[in-house]
Amino acid sequence: MSLAPDTTTTDTTTTTIAEQLGIKAHSDGTGRVAPVQTRSARFKSTNPEDFEAVNGRELDWKLSPVAKLTAFTAGELDGSRFPYSATESAGVSFSWIPVTDPRVGSAGIPEDRASANAWTAATEVLLVSIGAEDVSEITITRDATGQTPRAAHIVIEAAPFSKSTIIIRNTGDAQLVENLEILVGESANLSVISVQQWNDDAIHLGSHFARIGRDASLKHALVSLGGDVIRINPSAHLAEAGGSVDLLGLYFADAGQHIEQQVYVFHDAPQTKSRVTYKGALQGKGARTVWVGDVLIGAKGTGTDSYEQNRNLVLSEGTRADSIPNLEIETGDIAGAGHASATGRFDDEQLFYLQARGINEEEARKLVVRGFLNEIVQQLHVPSLEEDIHAALDIELENVHIASVN
Amino acid sequence: MSTLKITDLHVSVETEQGTTQILRGVDLTINSGETHAIMGPNGSGKSTLAYTIAGHPKYKVESGSITLDGADVLAMTVDERARAGLFLAMQYPVEIPGVTVTNFLRTAKTAIDGEAPAIRNWIKDVRVAMESLRMDKTFAERNVNEGFSGGEKKRHEILQLELLKPRFAVLDETDSGLDVDALKIVSEGVNRAKEATGLGILLITHYTRILRYIKPDFVHVFVNGRVAEEGGPELADRLENEGYDRFLELAV
Numbered sequence A: 001m002s003l004a005p006d007t008t009t010t011d012t013t014t015t016t017i018a019e020q021l022g023i024k025a026h027s028d029g030t031g032r033v034a035p036v037q038t039r040s041a042r043f044k045s046t047n048p049e050d051f052e053a054v055n056g057r058e059l060d061w062k063l064s065p066v067a068k069l070t071a072f073t074a075g076e077l078d079g080s081r082f083p084y085s086a087t088e089s090a091g092v093s094f095s096w097i098p099v100t101d102p103r104v105g106s107a108g109i110p111e112d113r114a115s116a117n118a119w120t121a122a123t124e125v126l127l128v129s130i131g132a133e134d135v136s137e138i139t140i141t142r143d144a145t146g147q148t149p150r151a152a153h154i155v156i157e158a159a160p161f162s163k164s165t166i167i168i169r170n171t172g173d174a175q176l177v178e179n180l181e182i183l184v185g186e187s188a189n190l191s192v193i194s195v196q197q198w199n200d201d202a203i204h205l206g207s208h209f210a211r212i213g214r215d216a217s218l219k220h221a222l223v224s225l226g227g228d229v230i231r232i233n234p235s236a237h238l239a240e241a242g243g244s245v246d247l248l249g250l251y252f253a254d255a256g257q258h259i260e261q262q263v264y265v266f267h268d269a270p271q272t273k274s275r276v277t278y279k280g281a282l283q284g285k286g287a288r289t290v291w292v293g294d295v296l297i298g299a300k301g302t303g304t305d306s307y308e309q310n311r312n313l314v315l316s317e318g319t320r321a322d323s324i325p326n327l328e329i330e331t332g333d334i335a336g337a338g339h340a341s342a343t344g345r346f347d348d349e350q351l352f353y354l355q356a357r358g359i360n361e362e363e364a365r366k367l368v369v370r371g372f373l374n375e376i377v378q379q380l381h382v383p384s385l386e387e388d389i390h391a392a393l394d395i396e397l398e399n400v401h402i403a404s405v406n
Numbered sequence B: 001m002s003t004l005k006i007t008d009l010h011v012s013v014e015t016e017q018g019t020t021q022i023l024r025g026v027d028l029t030i031n032s033g034e035t036h037a038i039m040g041p042n043g044s045g046k047s048t049l050a051y052t053i054a055g056h057p058k059y060k061v062e063s064g065s066i067t068l069d070g071a072d073v074l075a076m077t078v079d080e081r082a083r084a085g086l087f088l089a090m091q092y093p094v095e096i097p098g099v100t101v102t103n104f105l106r107t108a109k110t111a112i113d114g115e116a117p118a119i120r121n122w123i124k125d126v127r128v129a130m131e132s133l134r135m136d137k138t139f140a141e142r143n144v145n146e147g148f149s150g151g152e153k154k155r156h157e158i159l160q161l162e163l164l165k166p167r168f169a170v171l172d173e174t175d176s177g178l179d180v181d182a183l184k185i186v187s188e189g190v191n192r193a194k195e196a197t198g199l200g201i202l203l204i205t206h207y208t209r210i211l212r213y214i215k216p217d218f219v220h221v222f223v224n225g226r227v228a229e230e231g232g233p234e235l236a237d238r239l240e241n242e243g244y245d246r247f248l249e250l251a252v
């Protein structure tokens, strides 16, 4: 596909300023705001009061519709147990654990005020525990999250040598701020796929924190289709040697929708590998997407192999896609590191080629968009989900078609 | 018997410098089973004619007509033209990432026929057609034209020609970029299609070498947006020896 530069914002800044992050003076009592040198030094706290009120100028909020988000960044959240249902599989168990459990916070802690707000509000944490040496696939459905702003906190713990796929299907109403921790034990192989097919007015802010153990591998995917504002920031800490992570994303923003993901990978041990691949389509007035891809190869990340890419397909006028890769390298001894980012218009020549073979315009558009996003869908390796995603994408494209005709 | 008739066709294209006239009164009639070669210098408008027949949105028909058995082709959308039996083998086939050849062919066949092909026969037809074009079966699972060499793209165009069975095919420089063996294989494919369906062919080329394999009934010399001279196969040989200078002078 020919990807002509469009509204891509490309920014390779690697130094961030504490001020931009809205960090208050801290307990050292000096009141001085120190410049943050690397991504790993970004301010973190579980207490929302440690963050300045969000004004939309902060580095990590400046591309988000903050006016719509005050209920989550500053308001009170319902922190009671959230409703869910789940399929069963031998070796996978669910339980509510107290926030004081040592596993809580062991994958990461909040880097922004909404996440800290949810952390503090949640009274209990849902633990999804995957037993050792089991092979399993389960689907967690959240379809009754409701219209009240609420907090959710989940810890997924994959025991050493386990192999499992966890699918989280989000539908219905949502006014949700979520913290999802993912602990991948030694040599475990875990897939976590979060599918957002919320109602049109839903708001979903999420922070996903993954810690990948020795020789373990995690596939994490965000499939974001339905909702008003979806802003999910996944981070992966490759904390031990030989870990690998595959961070995938697929999104389709239509008129007025905001879909954002700020991805962060920290190579913090030798011989780790990361692949970040996000692909999105935008169609309709005010469709807006943001992708930030921060990769930090720390001093301990010798032999790192890293590649990140984001591609956006623009299907109509009036959309905006920001795509911002950042790569920081603190060791000279790496196997490879690269990034690619491109935002391109729908290619009329592709449409013509398909139509010249008898395929009508609507069908041709579907084929092209499906084809573009297929790279992600295929990597999910869940056939039933593949079909659902294709069907959902077809509906997105049909809606737009009808809208543009009228 | 079908007839594709082009009458006094004038076509322009919008450029940064404004509207440019490219076709200036093309007349051409092709009947089923006939092979017409169009030869002419670079930029004379051959591809423009091909694209206009197929309905590419960039080309604006100022006046004239194209009819297929009397039906107004210019009033049809691109896909309607294909379903009416027109096929364009493109000079530069387009890559479609993420869409496999198998999926593409089945979707196109279903669109053209108005119903999905019977699965077992279809799989066999595709396999046989690929084998005779010496296309490795791995192509079936590759994405359309993605990473194909120039010659592979041309074979893939002819594969579609054989499977979609149009009434008229415009072959825009299908011979360019093909080595001797590939040229022969591709030409055989075109001849098979003609044999099987009585295809009418409009063959655009710069070289007579393809005409050794695909025998033209008529040769048209295309210069400056119109047909400057018409003749039989012998005209092609003359052009090969003499070039287009004679016509270019006339056109000035």
Ligand SMILES: Nc1ncnc2c1ncn2[C@@H]1O[C@H](COP(=O)(O)OP(=O)(O)OP(=O)(O)O)[C@@H](O)[C@H]1O
Residues within 6 Å of the ligand: B013, B014, B015, B020, B022, B040, B041, B042, B043, B044, B045, B046, B047, B048, B049, B058
């Ligand atoms: N889309 C376009 N935009 C601008 N100019 C065009 C476009 N298409 C064709 N032209 C111009 O029209 C003229 C005819 O082009 P065309 O591609 O039809 O020639 P051709 O005979 O096929 O040439 P070749 O032998 O090189 O393939 C050329 O001057 C070309 O630059």
Ligand SMILES: [Mg+2]
Residues within 6 Å of the ligand: B046, B047, B048, B091, B172, B173
């Ligand atoms: Mg040409």
